[in-house]
Amino acid sequence: MADNKISVFLIVQSRLLREGLERLLSKERDITLVATSCVGCLTKRQAIDTSPDVFVVEAGMLAAKDASNRPVFRGLQNSKLLVIGTEPDDGGNTCSSSSYMSTYVTWEGSVADVVEAVRRLSVDAIR
Numbered sequence: 166m167a168d169n170k171i172s173v174f175l176i177v178q179s180r181l182l183r184e185g186l187e188r189l190l191s192k193e194r195d196i197t198l199v200a201t202s203c204v205g206c207l208t209k210r211q212a213i214d215t216s217p218d219v220f221v222v223e224a225g226m227l228a229a230k231d232a233s234n235r236p237v238f239r240g241l242q243n244s245k246l247l248v249i250g251t252e253p254d255d256g257g258n259t260c261s262s263s264s265y266m267s268t269y270v271t272w273e274g275s276v277a278d279v280v281e282a283v284r285r286l287s288v289d290a291i292r
Contacts, residue, residue, distance in 0.1 A: 170197040171287040174217040177249075178203050178225060186221070189276050196283060217244055218287045221279065224250040224269070245286035249279060 173196055177183035183201060190196050199215045212220070245267040252271060267286050270278045 170195055171219060171283055172197055172199045172215070172217040173283060174199055174212070174215050174220050174244075175201040176203075176220060177201075177223040179223065182223070182250075186276070186279070190221075190280070190283075193280055196280070212244075219245045219247055219267075219283050221247045221249060221283065224248050247279070247282050247286055249274070 173190060175183060175186055175190070175198060177186065180203075183203070187198060187201055190198055199217050200211065202211065247267060248269040250272050251269045268282050270282055
């Protein structure tokens with residue numbers, strides 16, 4: 166982590182959500198946004214060049230109909246993937262993990278859940 170801050174790359178299609186998360190995450194003293202992108206704008210080169218601790222990605226980017234975006238994250242072993250905006254699992258959990266993402270926060274989650282997940286993932290990345 167540069168300057169002991171958690172570096173985050175925010176990838177969200179919705180401008181409203183992206184700008185809101187930018188503002189809220191930038192207020193956190195231990196988090197720094199290294200880049201933001203809309204879903205269609207992301208390239209593997211951007212992902213590699215920024216090499217963030219955590220990618221925060223809108224779930225729609227990884228949906229089955231648009232699975233072509235998933236390879237962008239392959240080969241980036243030092244970065245964790247936090248997916249936001251998923252549906253709650255069968256147990257009603259708003260934050261958990263799955264096979265292709267490090268963890269997720271559902272639409273039922275809050276900004277505090279996103280910040281907590283980013284922090285938890287960055288600690289896991291250091292181990």
